[in-house]
Amino acid sequence: MNLDQADIVVVGGGIAGLATAHALNRRGYDVVLVEQRFLAFGASGRNSGGVWLQSMRSGAELSLAQNSLEALRHLEDELGPTFDYTASGGVFFYETEQQAQILADFAEDRRRLGLSAEKISADDARKMAPGVPESAIGAVYFADDAKLNTSKLVKGLGQLVRKLGVRIYENTPALSLIRSGNAVTGIRTMRGNIVAGGVVWCAGPWATNLDSEGVQLPLKLVRVGLLMTQPIRANLPAMTRGPLGARHLKPLTALPSYRDDAFSDPEPLPGKPGYEDVVVQGGEGNLYVGHTLDAANSLNPHITLESSRVMIDTILNRRPEYGELGVTGLWAGIVGSTPDELPIIDQVEGLYINTGHSAGAATGLYGGELMAQMVAGEDPGMPFEEFSLGRPSLNLGSNHLYATGSL
Numbered sequence: 001m002n003l004d005q006a007d008i009v010v011v012g013g014g015i016a017g018l019a020t021a022h023a024l025n026r027r028g029y030d031v032v033l034v035e036q037r038f039l040a041f042g043a044s045g046r047n048s049g050g051v052w053l054q055s056m057r058s059g060a061e062l063s064l065a066q067n068s069l070e071a072l073r074h075l076e077d078e079l080g081p082t083f084d085y086t087a088s089g090g091v092f093f094y095e096t097e098q099q100a101q102i103l104a105d106f107a108e109d110r111r112r113l114g115l116s117a118e119k120i121s122a123d124d125a126r127k128m129a130p131g132v133p134e135s136a137i138g139a140v141y142f143a144d145d146a147k148l149n150t151s152k153l154v155k156g157l158g159q160l161v162r163k164l165g166v167r168i169y170e171n172t173p174a175l176s177l178i179r180s181g182n183a184v185t186g187i188r189t190m191r192g193n194i195v196a197g198g199v200v201w202c203a204g205p206w207a208t209n210l211d212s213e214g215v216q217l218p219l220k221l222v223r224v225g226l227l228m229t230q231p232i233r234a235n236l237p238a239m240t241r242g243p244l245g246a247r248h249l250k251p252l253t254a255l256p257s258y259r260d261d262a263f264s265d266p267e268p269l270p271g272k273p274g275y276e277d278v279v280v281q282g283g284e285g286n287l288y289v290g291h292t293l294d295a296a297n298s299l300n301p302h303i304t305l306e307s308s309r310v311m312i313d314t315i316l317n318r319r320p321e322y323g324e325l326g327v328t329g330l331w332a333g334i335v336g337s338t339p340d341e342l343p344i345i346d347q348v349e350g351l352y353i354n355t356g357h358s359a360g361a362a363t364g365l366y367g368g369e370l371m372a373q374m375v376a377g378e379d380p381g382m383p384f385e386e387f388s389l390g391r392p393s394l395n396l397g398s399n400h401l402y403a404t405g406s407l
């Protein structure tokens with residue numbers, strides 16, 4: 001029995017899926033989208049929404065994020081202020097002279113890329129950004145950083161594309177692909193088949209399940225934790241990054257002056273996780289405190305007590321007065337990223353794939369645009385090779401098998 005038929009069926013109701021559906025719909029395709037649970041069920045509904053241009057590598061990563069930022073601004077014009085988009089920059093504070101010197105080099109490196117990076121006092125950082133501790137001795141302010149609520153964005157895009165004729169089926173997992181020769185001509189779901197001229201797989205970390213279809217993707221999974229407080233009175237719109245876990249920032253660690261021992265890394269679970277040290281004030285005034293990184297290569301989304309403790313200890317050490325705040329959310333989400341941390345936007349064995357967004361709040365919107373360009377056979381806005389499954393930086397080897405490593 002057929003549930004529906006369309007030009008293209010998109011699998012996955014996160015930012016990658018909705019951006020792809022929207023971009024295809026704009027090109028006149030008849031689109032169906034299926035989501036196994038509900039829109040923004042995955043990482044797109046669980047993140048802190050930072051567009052951290054400050055920590056993007058030059059080249060494809062930064063360009064993808066800058067194009068996405070541009071697309072976000074256009075979308076805000078179209079949807080109105082519905083997804084708490086705020087271009088209020090981000091600060092990176094430091095607590096030692098050694099960190100100050102490395103961050104001065106980091107700022108210089110970022111300025112060479114055309115990003116704004118300005119040294120500010122710790123007092124000024126505390127006035128504009130949440131969670132900057134008394135122990136901070138200074139900060140760098142990156143004016144190009146921005147934030148948004150990706151859950152609201154995904155739901156807003158869902159409403160928009162529904163009005164434009166896209167059929168969205170929630171609680172409808174795609175179970176398998178329908179193939180005809182070399183072509184993928186639809187999907188099987190519990191509610192019936194959806195027949196289509198093409199299928200775009202935007203399933204985030206669950207794209208690893210394509211193994212059963214003979215499509216192996218080089219995705220490593222990490223569980224990212226987040227704590228949300230009730231609103232605070234102050235309006236501190238700039239995002240905060242601190243020095244814990246700085247070893248996860250590739251452009252920083254690539255600097256000749258970088259030293260691991262200048263930045264510590266809390267370890268909530270021995271040997272495995274890390275910390276991405278950010279605090280962001282959400283559109284309703286709440287604080288997002290994060291991010292613990294643990295549970296390599298598991299789809300289990302439950303945050304552990306250990307990871308919760310690390311986030312609570314960190315914020316209480318920094319700002320003891322926040323101890324009075326109610327905790328209104330404590331959760332984790334799974335992120336699937338590639339070895340070079342760029343998404344895969346490609347056609348593989350007849351199946352279109354748009355997955356592997358490790359910073360999808362920053363890269364997801366333009367990723368959808370690129371996917372639609374590929375489906376439509378248009379000239380790409382960015383070189384498709386940079387996001388292909390066969391690119392050398394994925395180190396796939398001759399048989400395209402990926403040996404999953406530790407984080």
Ligand SMILES: Cc1cc2nc3c(=O)[nH]c(=O)nc-3n(C[C@H](O)[C@H](O)[C@H](O)COP(=O)(O)OP(=O)(O)OC[C@H]3O[C@@H](n4cnc5c(N)ncnc54)[C@H](O)[C@@H]3O)c2cc1C
Binds near residue numbers: 016041047356
């Ligand atoms: C705590 C946390 C904080 C983060 N902070 C940031 C940040 O500050 N900045 C940033 O840029 N990024 C951040 N990220 C990462 C960002 O959230 C992700 O990169 C992004 O959401 C990935 O989007 P996606 O659409 O590719 O995947 P997802 O949002 O995971 O969406 C995939 C969807 O596919 C659905 N699906 C899977 N399999 C099937 C199937 N068989 N059939 C139907 N549907 C299916 C899933 O249910 C899911 O809804 C954070 C992530 C987390 C968890």
